[in-house]
Amino acid sequence: MKRHWSPVLNEITPLLIQTILNEYQLSWRGVHGITHWARVLENGLRLASYTGAQPLVVALFAVFHDSRRTNESLDPGHGRRGAEFGKILNGKAFHLSEDDFTLFETACAYHTDSLTAGDVTVQTCWDSDRLDLGRVGIIPDPRYLCTNAAKQPEFLSWAYERSRLQYEPEICRHWGARSTESVGSDCHAETPNFLEAAISAFVICRPTPGDQNAQRWGPHQPKSKLLKLSLKEDGK
16 A cells, blocks of 8 residues: 555554454455455555545445445445444544544445545545455445545456455555464454443444344445435435
8 A cells, every 4th residue: 555545544443343343243354344445445455546535534444334234145235334333443542533533424325326526525536445346246336435536447357357356455464464374263353442342332233124224224225216316305
């Protein structure tokens, strides 16, 4: 990663990653796990160089957007739960202003909804995730990308190949995730007391059959309907 991203990457500490992983319910190396987060982070920071997005918001989106998943398939509300988890840690493990946290929250909550309109930082977050679809055999469709930078053939090709090959960014080593660690051998280190206290106050939101938000937050709605939604209309 470029040196000028060092201040941003310094906020995404091994301690923060370990805290997130300690609460992560799936395999660290599953399709929505830590190597996905790392590629999304690198996609996002590279895009931010062109779009002018807030880099810390983009970086935090990368590590929180899938952090509260309960399965590797349809998981309504997982982005919203990731944002809620981030809210608990904001001011403790990292620091976002109120305005920047709103961008982070919006990006996480709507990242599976196929939306394309929004603040450029939110758009950059969504593109950084969608550019990593190659890992599940999907070629990103430019029609569902938000920024001109992400739609460039060179950028698309670069991100798709890394995703298809399940490339593991070097930052995973910095985070303490070893490439030799096998799936299913995830170990959990102790969470520091000041973060543990915050997490203990956090009630995990799980989708239930009666959850009125389950369909709203899910990725399974018809795209024609999703594209008609707007962040403004939805109160964001």
